[in-house]
Amino acid sequence: MFRDITIGQYLPGESFIHRLDPRTxxxxxxxxxxxxxGLKHLYSYLFVLALTLTVILVARIPLGYLLKGLxxxxxxxxFTVGLHLFLTPGQILVEIGPLSITLEGIMKASFMALRLIFxxxxxxxxxxxxxxxxxxDGLEKLLAPFAKVGLPAHELAMMMSIALxxxxxxxxxTDKIMKAQKxxxxxxxxxxxxxxxxxxxxxxxxxxxxxxxxxxxxAMAMEARCYRGSEGRTRMKQLVYRKTDLIVTLGMGSAMVAxxxxx
Amino acid sequence: xxxxxxxxxxxxxxxxxxxQALCGISLDIQEGEFLVIIGHNGxxxxxxxxxxxxxxxxxxxxxxxxxLDSTDPDMVWxxxxxxxxxxxxxxxxxxxxxxxxxVAFGCENLGIESGEIRARVDDAxxxxxxxxxxxxxPHYLSGGQKQRVAxxxxxAMRPKYLVLxxxxxxxxxxxxxxVMETIHRLNKEEGLTIVHITHYMEEASQADRVVxxxxxxxxxxxxxxxxxxxxxxxxxxxxxVPPMTELASILNEAGLExxxxxxxxxxxxxxxx
Ligand SMILES: Nc1ncnc2c1ncn2[C@@H]1O[C@H](COP(=O)(O)OP(=O)(O)OP(=O)(O)O)[C@@H](O)[C@H]1O
Ligand SMILES: [Mg+2]
Numbered sequence: 001m002f003r004d005i006t007i008g009q010y011l012p013g014e015s016f017i018h019r020l021d022p023r024t025x026x027x028x029x030x031x032x033x034x035x036x037x038g039l040k041h042l043y044s045y046l047f048v049l050a051l052t053l054t055v056i057l058v059a060r061i062p063l064g065y066l067l068k069g070l071x072x073x074x075x076x077x078x079f080t081v082g083l084h085l086f087l088t089p090g091q092i093l094v095e096i097g098p099l100s101i102t103l104e105g106i107m108k109a110s111f112m113a114l115r116l117i118f119x120x121x122x123x124x125x126x127x128x129x130x131x132x133x134x135x136x137d138g139l140e141k142l143l144a145p146f147a148k149v150g151l152p153a154h155e156l157a158m159m160m161s162i163a164l165x166x167x168x169x170x171x172x173x174t175d176k177i178m179k180a181q182k183x184x185x186x187x188x189x190x191x192x193x194x195x196x197x198x199x200x201x202x203x204x205x206x207x208x209x210x211x212x213x214x215x216x217x218x219a220m221a222m223e224a225r226c227y228r229g230s231e232g233r234t235r236m237k238q239l240v241y242r243k244t245d246l247i248v249t250l251g252m253g254s255a256m257v258a259x260x261x262x263x
Numbered sequence: 264x265x266x267x268x269x270x271x272x273x274x275x276x277x278x279x280x281x282x283q284a285l286c287g288i289s290l291d292i293q294e295g296e297f298l299v300i301i302g303h304n305g306x307x308x309x310x311x312x313x314x315x316x317x318x319x320x321x322x323x324x325x326x327x328x329x330x331l332d333s334t335d336p337d338m339v340w341x342x343x344x345x346x347x348x349x350x351x352x353x354x355x356x357x358x359x360x361x362x363x364x365x366v367a368f369g370c371e372n373l374g375i376e377s378g379e380i381r382a383r384v385d386d387a388x389x390x391x392x393x394x395x396x397x398x399x400x401p402h403y404l405s406g407g408q409k410q411r412v413a414x415x416x417x418x419a420m421r422p423k424y425l426v427l428x429x430x431x432x433x434x435x436x437x438x439x440x441x442v443m444e445t446i447h448r449l450n451k452e453e454g455l456t457i458v459h460i461t462h463y464m465e466e467a468s469q470a471d472r473v474v475x476x477x478x479x480x481x482x483x484x485x486x487x488x489x490x491x492x493x494x495x496x497x498x499x500x501x502x503x504v505p506p507m508t509e510l511a512s513i514l515n516e517a518g519l520e521x522x523x524x525x526x527x528x529x530x531x532x533x534x535x536x
Contacts (some may be wrong), residue, residue, distance in 0.1 A: 012398065070422035089505070118315045118342055131360070131361065132360040132362055133359060133364045134360065161358075161359065161360065162358065164360055165357070165358065165359060165360045165401070168400075168402040169402065171352055213355075214352075214354070215353060217350060217355035217356065218355050218356065218358065220318060220350070221348075221355065221358070222358060222368075223318065223343075224316055224318060224343060224347075224348040224350075225343075225345050225347075225368055225369035225372060225416065225417070225420070226340055226344055226369060226372040226373055226420070227368070227372045228340070230371065232372075232374045233371050233372055233374065234371050234374050234375060234376060234377060234380070234535050235371055235377065236363075236364070236367040236371060236377055236380040236381055237364070237367075237377075237386065
């Protein structure tokens with residue numbers, strides 16, 4: 001049941017995109033996010049589409065795999081589209097009872113849908129082409145300047161990497177607990193939302209208890225291996241920011257500035 | 264050498280209630296030896312193990328690791344880099360998302376330079392028979408493989424002592440064998456001192472020395488043959504005895520004289536025929 005989750009999944013590879021520095025990729029996604037909210041015309045999404053397709057092709061990520069990652073946002077997508085479709089005032093095209101669809105509504109709904117889809121696609125490209133450790137290393141480096149003003153950059157990165165490490169373990173455990181509760185006659189599939197939510201309690205309680213025990217043991221194992229925060233810590237895999245990284249970062253930056261102001 | 268001198272450890276619970284988990288333990292652990300600690304649940308084995316690398320410090324008494332006092336806060340990291348520790352649950356001691364990053368974790372904390380870490384990681388993975396698994400995610404490994412990765416992560420830090428707290432308890436027979444072969448090889452070939460805590464008597468029977476704990480005290484110690492021949496004592500401590508040793512003891516009681524210290528079926532066959 002939880003097997004479909006592709007968040008944080010990584011597809012190992014040797015492509016140009018795979019080999020880019022994680023900082024380059026994180027910054028590119030940031031630029032992309034800002035740029036895409038500046039687009040004013042529907043046709044300018046052709047530009048974004050071309051860019052996204054190029055990245056997919058260069059990274060050699062199977063399209064089907066990428067589209068599967070859109071499944072979790074499907075509900076949000078429908079909700080957003082519906083909201084904009086029916087609630088935007090303007091020139092009325094169709095009227096269904098109390099609801100009306102406007103030209104502006106259609107425009108806005110498609111804008112929002114496209115933005116969401118491209119955002120998720122681009123963000124999953126980041127995680128699909130970047131090893132989790134390298135992603136968190138990149139984040140730590142990017143946040144390092146803010147450490148001076150008290151942002152716990154190293155701790156945040158460590159938390160994220162531990163979370164990524166334990167997601168599959170906890171998913172497995174949830175599966176096991178659900179099976180155990182089902183064997184005892186628990187029913188997760190029928191009833192209204194409230195009843196279903198209530199039937200999750202016997203899953204969540206043991207899951208939390210075990211997660212706390214795991215956290216405790218993990219902390220001890222980390223201490224036993226001489227972990228004491230970022231102080232005096234070196235890394236086996238060091239990030240190298242190459243010339244190509246600079247070019248890609250600047251390229252993405254200027255493309256998105258262009259998109260923001262001119263498209 | 265690790266010198267444990269009259270150590271008492273008291274856990275304080277929230278309700279001001281105190282539990283004395285170690286009641287005056289004295290034990291010397293020699294370099295290069297393979298020491299096994301057995302004892303019933305709650306006898307204080309884990310508490311003792313955690314004293315060996317300053318995860319716990321004694322309430323009374325002293326633990327000296329190569330002469331370094333475990334109560335000295337300046338020595339904590341020095342001691343922890345000498346005494347490596349492997350825990351029971353393989354899932355809860357792997358930190359990183361790939362095998363090689365996990366093995367590198369300890370070395371990174373020691374501040375070793377990047378090229379040297381890479382060499383040590385490859386070396387450690389080869390030693391535990393996991394070469395070629397560097398890029399795998401821990402999630403996809405078997406229990407025995409995870410536990411060997413955990414061992415690799417510790418030996419990459421080049422410790423002198425390796426303390427293992429029931430590393431085989433959650434493994435299937437095959438995983439157990441993999442882990443036991445690995446630590447025996449580390450002991451023989453790399454000269455690592457092993458302190459192995461277990462509930463499995465066949466693992467204890469391969470040790471140089473066995474220490475039996477009960478209620479926070481050491482109640483017996485000696486070579487496996489001496490220990491297991493004390494069938495009555497072990498039974499009274501609710502512990503298993505190797506089946507052949509138990510049979511030998513029964514035969515002796517029945518009047519047939521066989522060697523009380525024999526451990527295996529082969530030895531029993533030799534003794535009888
Ligand atoms: N953190 C703690 N706080 C309070 N009491 C504790 C704590 N840890 C252990 N104890 C108690 O100390 C005693 C010894 O526990 P310890 O875990 O050392 O035993 P053990 O021999 O390792 O047992 P097991 O075979 O179950 O692992 C037990 O009575 C236990 O309840
Ligand atoms: Mg224990």
